Amino acid sequence: MTDTLVKEIRRLAAEKQAIILAHNYQPPEIQEVADLTGDSLELAIRASKTDARVIVFCGVHFMAETGATLCPDKRVLLPNPNAGCAMADMLTADELREAKAALPGVPVVTYVNSTAEVKAESDICCTSANAVQVVKSLGTPEVLMVPDRNLALWTQRHTSQKIHHLEGYCPVHDNLTAAAVAEARRAHPGAVVMAHPECPPEVIDAADVVRSTSGMLAYPGESDAGAFIVATETGLLHPLAKRYPQKRFYPASADMVCADMKLTTLADVRRALETGEPAVTVPEPVRVKALRAVERMIAVPRD
């Protein structure tokens, strides 16, 4: 059944001139059927450079919005319309306007895990891979980072600029404890602990290295270690095991599962390709402002 679905999906993708993108946290079978896998921004940027007319974004709603923001000439589909993001839902544009009013003149750095409306209210976006460079690039004594409290606290460790933050968080990462990391270390002695900056400070302190998802995918290639404890959503174990078959990877906690990321099924992908629905769009005035914040981030040089 799975093989048949995969064949149908590939046939429909060719027929509709569609590109299938899958976030690293998607179920393995979705990552396998995709043309490209990666983090949300990297995927949207790569998709914008293809000839595809349709983008099937296997991820959550804000990722499809980012695709629609960067690719206004393409139809962007979110195969399961119920796939949302708890962190993105923690901040509305009205709430951000209120926070900005309390900090006049302080630029806003917004994590890409946010709605297009929130991005549109921001000076610049950031990812977990470039947050420090983005904040430093502003050269201001203070910045406001939203919506993720933990990403802001981690960034604060790497700059003397004062970082104000709101109280958003990713439940999948924020629920991880240092005690769980210690337990994983006991179960896998000698394994290197890689933590995502969305983890709380006590986990950051307990980790050996802190990396974004793309950084975690690269790090085992730079390290002599043979085993790694991975403190991010468990979907990342699939591409890690595929890329480094000679190394071993363990979840920091089996509970690090994002239910929204696991909603997409092969049947959803096939239906989206067949029907061209559900499409995600961003109103043009919002899109233009959100795009400005994303493009400003892309222009920041990497270290």
Ligand code: SF4
């Ligand atoms: S893992 Fe966290 S940040 Fe990512 S989609 Fe799920 S709730 Fe949102």
